[in-house]
Amino acid sequence: MEIAIIIPLLAAAVQSGTPILYATLGEIFTEKSGVLNLGVEGAMIIGALAGFIVSRYTGSPALGFLMAGFAGALATSIHGVVCLWFRGNQVVSGLALTILGAGLANYLGTSYVGISAPGFKTMAVPLLSSIPVLGPIFFNQDILVYISYFIPPAMYIFFTSSRFGLGLRAAGEYPAAATAAGLNVAAYRWFGIMVGGFFMGLGGAYLSLAYTHLWTTNLTGGRGWIAVALVIFAFWRPGRAVLGAYLFGGIMALQLRLQALGTQLPSSILLMLPYALTVFVLVISSWRKKTSEEPAALGVNLEPVD
Amino acid sequence: MENQLPLIRLENISKSFGRVQANKDVTLEIMKGEILALLGENGAGKSTLMSILAGQLVPDTGTIYLGNKPVQLTTTDKAIAAGIGMVYQHFKLVNAMTVAENVFLGQKGGFWLNKQKMCRTVEQLAGQYGMTVDPRARIHDLSMGERQQVEILKLLHRKSTVLIFDEPTAVLTPSEADNLFDTMKIMVAKGKGIVFISHKLEEVMAAADNIAILRRGEIVDRVAAADVSSTAELAERMVGREVLLQVDKRVVEPHQSVLKVEELSGQQMKEINLEVRQGEILALVGVAGNGQKPLVEAICGLSKPLPGTVTLLGMEWRKFFKKGGWKNTLSYIPEDRQGLATCQGLDLLDNFLLTTRGGFSRGPWLKREEAREKANLLLEEFDIRPPDLTAFAWQLSGGNLQKMVLAREFYRKPRLIVAEQPTQGLDIAATEDVWNLLLQARNRAGILLVTGDLNEAFALSDRIGVMYNGRIVDTFRTDNKEKVEQIPQMMAGLAIS
Numbered sequence: 001m002e003i004a005i006i007i008p009l010l011a012a013a014v015q016s017g018t019p020i021l022y023a024t025l026g027e028i029f030t031e032k033s034g035v036l037n038l039g040v041e042g043a044m045i046i047g048a049l050a051g052f053i054v055s056r057y058t059g060s061p062a063l064g065f066l067m068a069g070f071a072g073a074l075a076t077s078i079h080g081v082v083c084l085w086f087r088g089n090q091v092v093s094g095l096a097l098t099i100l101g102a103g104l105a106n107y108l109g110t111s112y113v114g115i116s117a118p119g120f121k122t123m124a125v126p127l128l129s130s131i132p133v134l135g136p137i138f139f140n141q142d143i144l145v146y147i148s149y150f151i152p153p154a155m156y157i158f159f160t161s162s163r164f165g166l167g168l169r170a171a172g173e174y175p176a177a178a179t180a181a182g183l184n185v186a187a188y189r190w191f192g193i194m195v196g197g198f199f200m201g202l203g204g205a206y207l208s209l210a211y212t213h214l215w216t217t218n219l220t221g222g223r224g225w226i227a228v229a230l231v232i233f234a235f236w237r238p239g240r241a242v243l244g245a246y247l248f249g250g251i252m253a254l255q256l257r258l259q260a261l262g263t264q265l266p267s268s269i270l271l272m273l274p275y276a277l278t279v280f281v282l283v284i285s286s287w288r289k290k291t292s293e294e295p296a297a298l299g300v301n302l303e304p305v306d
Numbered sequence: 307m308e309n310q311l312p313l314i315r316l317e318n319i320s321k322s323f324g325r326v327q328a329n330k331d332v333t334l335e336i337m338k339g340e341i342l343a344l345l346g347e348n349g350a351g352k353s354t355l356m357s358i359l360a361g362q363l364v365p366d367t368g369t370i371y372l373g374n375k376p377v378q379l380t381t382t383d384k385a386i387a388a389g390i391g392m393v394y395q396h397f398k399l400v401n402a403m404t405v406a407e408n409v410f411l412g413q414k415g416g417f418w419l420n421k422q423k424m425c426r427t428v429e430q431l432a433g434q435y436g437m438t439v440d441p442r443a444r445i446h447d448l449s450m451g452e453r454q455q456v457e458i459l460k461l462l463h464r465k466s467t468v469l470i471f472d473e474p475t476a477v478l479t480p481s482e483a484d485n486l487f488d489t490m491k492i493m494v495a496k497g498k499g500i501v502f503i504s505h506k507l508e509e510v511m512a513a514a515d516n517i518a519i520l521r522r523g524e525i526v527d528r529v530a531a532a533d534v535s536s537t538a539e540l541a542e543r544m545v546g547r548e549v550l551l552q553v554d555k556r557v558v559e560p561h562q563s564v565l566k567v568e569e570l571s572g573q574q575m576k577e578i579n580l581e582v583r584q585g586e587i588l589a590l591v592g593v594a595g596n597g598q599k600p601l602v603e604a605i606c607g608l609s610k611p612l613p614g615t616v617t618l619l620g621m622e623w624r625k626f627f628k629k630g631g632w633k634n635t636l637s638y639i640p641e642d643r644q645g646l647a648t649c650q651g652l653d654l655l656d657n658f659l660l661t662t663r664g665g666f667s668r669g670p671w672l673k674r675e676e677a678r679e680k681a682n683l684l685l686e687e688f689d690i691r692p693p694d695l696t697a698f699a700w701q702l703s704g705g706n707l708q709k710m711v712l713a714r715e716f717y718r719k720p721r722l723i724v725a726e727q728p729t730q731g732l733d734i735a736a737t738e739d740v741w742n743l744l745l746q747a748r749n750r751a752g753i754l755l756v757t758g759d760l761n762e763a764f765a766l767s768d769r770i771g772v773m774y775n776g777r778i779v780d781t782f783r784t785d786n787k788e789k790v791e792q793i794p795q796m797m798a799g800l801a802i803s
Contacts, residue, residue: 177398181412182383
C-alpha cells in the first residue's frame with residue numbers, strides 16, 4: 001500500500017480510537033480504586049446523548065462535552081450507590097448499568113434520531129501538523145483528540161507521584177491496609193467511580209460531537225465493552241491504554257475502508273473484526289501473568305463497619 | 307517510676323459480643339519505657355482489648371485516658387492521632403507498593419510525593435531502630451520479618467508513642483524474632499511504650515518487663531518478668547490451675563492391625579514400612595518436610611501409594627477407599643484445620659455434616675434436625691466456644707476449631723486415626739484437652755500421630771518412629787530410654803553407632 005493510503009488510515013485510527021481511549025482511561029481509574037464497573041457502555045451512551053442534547057440546545061459543543069462528563073459520572077454514581085452503600089454485587093450492578101444506560105438513551109433520544117447538532121471540527125495544529133507522517137496522523141485532528149493526549153501522562157503521574165493517587169491505589173490493592181493507615185476507603189472508591197464515569201461520558205460524547213455530529217440509536221456500538229477488555233490488555237497502565245485504543249481504532253477504520261472499497265469479504269465478517277480482536281487480545285494478555293498487575297482487591301466489596 | 311503518669315490508662319473496660327463477654331472490667335496501664343506483655347489463652351480477650359485500644363472496637367463501658375485526659379477512640383484515625391499504633395498479626399501492607407509508599411500511605415502533606423525524600427526518611431528511621439529494610443523494595447519481595455519491620459516503620463513514622471504487637475513472632479524465624487526484640491528494646495529506650503500479645507511463655511519471659519495475664523476477659527494477674535521464676539509458673543498463672551502436661555496414660559493392650567504400610571516409595575518416600583494396631587499410638591517425629599506429608603496423603607487416600615502397598619483395616623488401599631463408609635473407618639485430622647478440615651464460610655452444623663453426613667441421610671435428603679441435636683450435644687461435650695451451630699468456622703479461634711474437628715471425627719467412631727500436628731498453635735489448656743481426647747480414642751482405634759513436637763510424642767505415644775529424608779530411620783517403644791535419647795541425632799540424620 002502506498003503512503004497516501006496509510007496515513008489517512010492511521011489518522012482515522014487515532015480518531016476512532018479516541019472514544020475508546022477516554023472510556024478505557026475512565027475504567028482504569030475506577031478499577032485502580034478497586035471497583036469493577038462493567039457499566040462503561042451505559043455511562044458512555046448516556047454521556048453521548050447528554051452531550052448531544054446540550055450542544056444542540058446551547059449551540060456550544062464544548063459545554064456539551066463537559067456536561068457529557070457529568071452525565072457519565074451521574075450514571076456511574078448508581079453503581080456507587082449499589083456497590084458502596086449497599087455492598088451489592090459489582091458485576092451485576094455494572095451489567096444493569098449497561099442495560100439501563102442503553103435503554104434510557106435510546107428512549108430519550110428517539111426524537112433526535114437523524115438530527116444533527118453542532119460538533120467539533122478538525123483543527124490542524126500550526127507547525128506540528130506539518131511534520132511529515134506524524135503531523136497528518138496526530139496533529140490534524142479535532143481538539144478532543146488533542147485533549148486526550150494529555151490525559152494518560154497526567155493519570156500516570158497522578159497514580160505514581162501524588163498522595164491522592166497513592167491512597168486510591170491502596171484502596172484498590174488492600175482496603176484494610178488503607179483503613180489501618182487512616183484513609184477513608186469508601187471516599188476513595190467514590191472518587192474512582194465518579195472520575196471514571198466522567199471520562200466514560202467524555203468518550204461517549206466524542207462519538208456524538210466529533211466522530212459523527214448525529215444522534216443514532218445504539219451509537220456506542222459495544223465500544224464500552226472493548227474498553228473493559230482493553231483495561232486488561234493495558235495491564236491497568238494509562239500508557240498502554242493508548243496503544244490498545246489506537247489498535248482497535250485502526251481495526252475499526254480499516255473495516256470501514258474495506259467495506260467502502262467493496263471487497264469480496266462479507267460485511268458481517270468485517271464488522272466482527274474488532275470484537276474478534278477483543279477476544280484475541282484478552283487471550284494474549286492473560287497469557288502473561290496479569291495477576292501481579294491487577295489491583296488485588298478489584299471487585300471485592302468493603303467489609304461492613306461494625 | 308511509681309509516680310510517673312502512664313502513657314495510656316485503660317479503666318474498667320468492658321466489651322461484649324452478644325452473650326459473650328470478651329472483656330470485663332479491665333484496667334491496664336502502659337508506661338513509658340516499658341514492654342508490657344499481655345499473656346492469655348486463645349479467646350481470653352487479648353485481641354479484643356487491643357482492638358479497643360487501636361480504635362477498631364468501641365468498648366461498652368469504661369474510659370481510656372491518654373496521659374490524664376479521657377479520650378474517645380472511635381476510629382483507627384483517632385487512635386493513630388492519639389499516638390497508638392498496632393502491628394497486626396496479618397500485616398496491613400499493600401503488596402504491590404514499595405516500602406516507602408507503604409510507610410507514607412495515609413500521611414498528611416502536600417499533593418505531590420517526593421520519592422527520594424520518602425526513601426531517605428524511611429532509611430534513616432530504620433537505621434535509628436536497628437532495622438535494615440530497603441525502602442525501594444516492593445512488599446511482595448520481602449520476607450515476613452522485613453514486612454513486619456515495615457509495619458513498625460509505619461508506626462514510628464507516625465510518631466506513635468504506644469506500639470501494640472499482636473503475636474509478633476508467630477510468623478518469624480527465631481533469628482528474626484531476636485532482631486524484633488532488639489528493635490523493641492531500642493524503642494522503649496527511646497521512650498516508647500510497648501504492649502506485646504503472646505501465648506509463648508519463653509519469649510514473654512525473655513522480652514517483657516511486666517506481664518499482665520488475661521483470663522476469660524479479665525486481668526487476673528500482673529507480675530514483673532523479673533519475679534517469675536519459670537515458664538511453668540507463668541503457665542500456671544495463665545490457665546489458673548496446675549498445668550499437668552503429663553497426661554494420664556494407661557497401657558491398652560494392642561489388638562489387631564488397623565494400618566499396614568509396606569515398602570512404600572516415591573514422592574520423597576523411601577521404602578517405608580510401618581504398622582499401627584488398635585489400642586496404640588504410633589508417633590512419627592521428625593523435622594517437617596522429611597516425607598511425612600506424602601506418607602499421610604497416601605494413607606488417607608489423597609494420593610496413590612505407588613510403588614508399595616497400604617492396607618487399612620485389613621483391606622487393600624483401593625478397595626478400602628472404594629468402599630468408603632462414614633463410620634468405624636478412617637478419620638483424618640489434617641494439619642491445615644482451616645483449609646482441609648473445615649470450610650471457613652460454612653457454619654458449624656454444615657462443617658459437622660461434611661464427614662458425618664452419611665449418618666444423617668435418608669435417600670438424597672439430609673436429616674438436619676437430627677444432626678443439629680447431635681451436634682449441639684457435641685459442642686457441649688467438647689466445650690466448644692461459642693456453643694452455637696450457626697457460627698461460621700472462621701469465627702472460631704484455632705483451639706475451638708480444632709476441638710470441633712476432633713468432635714466431628716470422633717463422632718464417627720473411627721478405628722484408625724491419622725492426626726497431623728493436632729496441637730500446633732493451640733494454647734496449653736486446649737492442647738491438654740486434645741491430648742486427652744486422643745488418648746480416649748485409643749481404646750477403640752489405632753492412631754498414627756505425626757508431630758514435630760517431641761513432648762507431644764512422649765506424652766501420647768506407645769511407640770515412636772523417627773523420619774529422616776523419606777525413611778523411617780527407626781521405630782521403638784517410647785519407654786526405651788536408650789533409643790529415646792538418640793532421637794535428636796536420628797532426626798538430624800546422624801549415623802547411630
